[in-house]
Amino acid sequence: MEGLNVPLNHILLVASMLFAIGMLGLMIRRNIIFILMSLEVMLNAAALAFVAAGAHWGQADGQIMFMLILSVAAAEVAVGLGLVLQVQRRFKSLDMDNANRMKG
């Protein structure tokens, strides 16, 4: 193990727990804002796994992937929050179960 004092499997464990919490939140919440937050948590957990692996092998590639994930998250949240505005305007609530029909 070079370049990393923390065991890699512990970091991956934390990353997977964060991902699991995010996924659980995605499944149990019906508010679209909370769904977007859960997506952020899941993307963040994936980024943590990338950076940890990059640090484990002493390569910069992990941080490159982190930056790409960051830009994906930024684009996703911009479009997602635009959708939040549309859902709020159309259904007068943020409950995603209102939008379970296409062409509603």
Place this chain on the structure above:
Amino acid sequence: MLEIVLFYIASAVALAATIMAMTRTNAIHALIYLIVSLLGVAVIFYLIGAAFAAALEIVIYAGAIMVLFVFVIMMLNLGEAGSQREQQWLKPSIWLGPAILASILFVELLYVLSAVEGTASVGAIPVKEVGLTLFGPYVLAVEIASMLLLAGLVGSFHLGRRYLERSDEFFNQPNAVIKETNESNDSNEAAKTNEQNLSNQKTAPEVAWKD
């Protein structure tokens, strides 16, 4: 060894804050916990030697993206009277949890910074290497990311534009607001007819643009 203990504290804070964020009912409270969670992940990044990633995590995630969330939540202005909520926000029970978790991270950060030699810098990847890799082998990925951000910009503008035009209508015609709120019970039908009205109104200037 010390690094491992600090890592465990930071990851415990991050996990606790994430769980709290997922179980809140108020969006703003959840957002505060989520920011603490991102700060915890940033400390983990710093501990495993990715200092630049830690800085980016704080600046972009906890800064820009979360501010976007706050903007939208404030813009929606969900229910309740404003001043009542403001008073409610000042209660200690709301900000105490995030404050405790964040202060744990802050103490940890101070400790790490004061004990720079020996910890947290053993196998750190220098920022220079990150930059050289980013604009060397990965330059195509940078281009793709820029296209993605452009698509996100265009998409969010397209989605948000109609909302903004609608709020202009609200400000210009106070009668329309009252009518709108009365009809909000059968929201599907009302929304659909409003949609049609809006699109009818909008066809004229769009045709004019094409000429």
